[in-house]
Every structure is written in C-alpha cells, then in structure tokens.
Amino acid sequence: MKSETSYLEMYQPIYNWVNQVPIGKVVTYGQVADCVEETHFTARQVGHALSLSQSPLNWQRVVGAGGHIVVGRRSPEMRLLQIRLLREEGVHFLETDPERVNMALSQWQPHIV
Numbered sequence: 001m002k003s004e005t006s007y008l009e010m011y012q013p014i015y016n017w018v019n020q021v022p023i024g025k026v027v028t029y030g031q032v033a034d035c036v037e038e039t040h041f042t043a044r045q046v047g048h049a050l051s052l053s054q055s056p057l058n059w060q061r062v063v064g065a066g067g068h069i070v071v072g073r074r075s076p077e078m079r080l081l082q083i084r085l086l087r088e089e090g091v092h093f094l095e096t097d098p099e100r101v102n103m104a105l106s107q108w109q110p111h112i113v
Helices: 004-010 012-018 029-035 043-052 076-089
Strands: none
Touching: 004 012, 012 029, 012 043, 029 043
8 A cells, every 4th residue: 555655756747736726726637637747646636635735736727627625525614715725726617606617718738839
C-alpha cells in the first residue's frame, strides 16, 4: 500500500498545473486530468489529489463539469467557501444559477492564446 507521502509525490504534477490557473479563471477536474502531461490521471484522481494536498493550492479554481461546485456534495461549508473565493477573484456565475460558474466567461483555456 502506498504511503501518503508517495501519493503526494505522485500527485505533484496535478498541484503544479492547478497552481498555474490564473486569478478569475477556473478549470474542470477532467480538464486538469487531460492537461497534466507527466502521467495519466482521471478526473476522480484529480479530486482525490486536491483533497490530500498539504501545501498552498488554488483548489477553489477547480470545478465540476459545466461549472458545478461539486465539493458541496461532501461539505456545504466548503461549497460556500469555494463560491465566496471564486466571487472574490472575479469569476462569473450564471444569472440563472448563482452557484454555477459561467464557463463561457470563466474557463481557462491554457492552450488557446
């Protein structure tokens, strides 16, 4: 069985990539999984990696597909914290659903200049 330290080392490429997401932008768990080039991860592994991180991380900038705040499934308090942090960073939310990110305006596309 892997130790927590070996998981943190294995997930370091995820942490490095997530910390590149600019203020005011978000990415999805699946997007992170697809863009990390060092190894193959699934969206679920990205979520697991973020939950294990012990170093400063821009975790709030990672949302579910379609802009859903999925951390709220486990913790309503974390959902509210993520929404507050994203709003403070200038992330746009849908007018029809104030707890869902407007991905058309706020999704970071790192390969599009």
